[in-house]
Amino acid sequence: MRFYEYEAKQLLERHRVPLPKRKLVTDADGAAAAAFDLGGPVVLKSQVLSGGRMKAGGVKFAEGAGQAKQAAAEILKLTINGLTPVGVLVEEQRTIAQEYFAAVTYDGRAKRPVIIFSDMGGIDIEEVAEFHPEHLSRTHFSALHPFSDHIAKQAVAAVGVTGNDLTRLTSIVAALVRIFFDYDMTLAEINPIGRLDDGTIVALDAHMDMEAEARRTHAALLQQLGVPESDNRQARPPTPFEIAAAKVDAADTRGVAGNLTEFDGNLGLIIGAGGGSLTLFDAVRAAGGRPANYCEIGGNPSVAKAAALTKLICQQPKVKKIAVMMNVVSNTRVDIVARGVIKGCIEAGFDPAEKIAIFRIPGSWEEDGFQILKKYGVDYVDRSVSMHEAARRAVAKMGKR
16 A cells, blocks of 8 residues: 555654655645745645656746646646646755665565665666665664664665764664554655755655555554545555445455456456465466456455455446456355355346356365356366466456457
């Protein structure tokens, strides 16, 4: 789950990271008023869940209220990577003497969290790593032991920062690490951190991603930030399809039937069983299929919950057929899922035999499930048919229409 810049800065503020004076506005008049209140030159930034705002024209500068009003009007009309801004962040404009980069994430190879720091902020960190590696440090540390500010100091000092700058940057980086852990982030980044002409060091921009599974843990925080419960945004705001699926999953605590991401294909997917959902999604694409969605089902959802998800997917105008596939399951009853998907198809106004391209869920109570599927003429396979073969067969059915 990705945060807008203005939300990420609220998290930084909670941890006493120095920030420019700022105000979020949603219209041009608000931008003019904000610029007047800030009392000087301002920078206006589009609030979208996408990078590349500067290059796309989503960041503008203004000397006063009049210019700020015009700039905000232009920004609010501008889509960036297909995304419309939810507002404009108006900040005081300051003279920057030096820019730094700091990020905390997990290193999958090392299987440890890592601090990435550079004294060349404001540009893509990949570019720094390739052309100026001496200006970048990677400092791994343990997630099992209490974090020490000394680790942050090592990360900053590794690129040659000394004196007062080292002390101030250390406190910012240490705060970033604590935000990373406190809020179950997959990425916590500030780029750039700016040393201003008066020596002050502030966070000028921020990018943060939270584990999707941590939403319930941090429900109170998200509510304080004004993030709706149905907002499962990632690199973009959620679509109506995704919001509806989240509501289906939240309405019943039994099992999982949701966690849906929309795509532009025509084959609806009801898939699950741990890594099996990712395997099946990739298998559909490898077979030449075009998934309409990714989703997850498992943990023994109720018939009503499986039916509601199926009905929702079937009702999408672009979905021609659906494929119901999982790896071998032990904690999910095959007969319950079978009843649910058939019920959902019928309630959506479709013949299950026509709408369900294939059903592949082997496991507990499978014989009972297969009997139900057979009664309704649904094409099903057992565990002797691999997930890749089942995906291929589902895609082949799409070609007949």
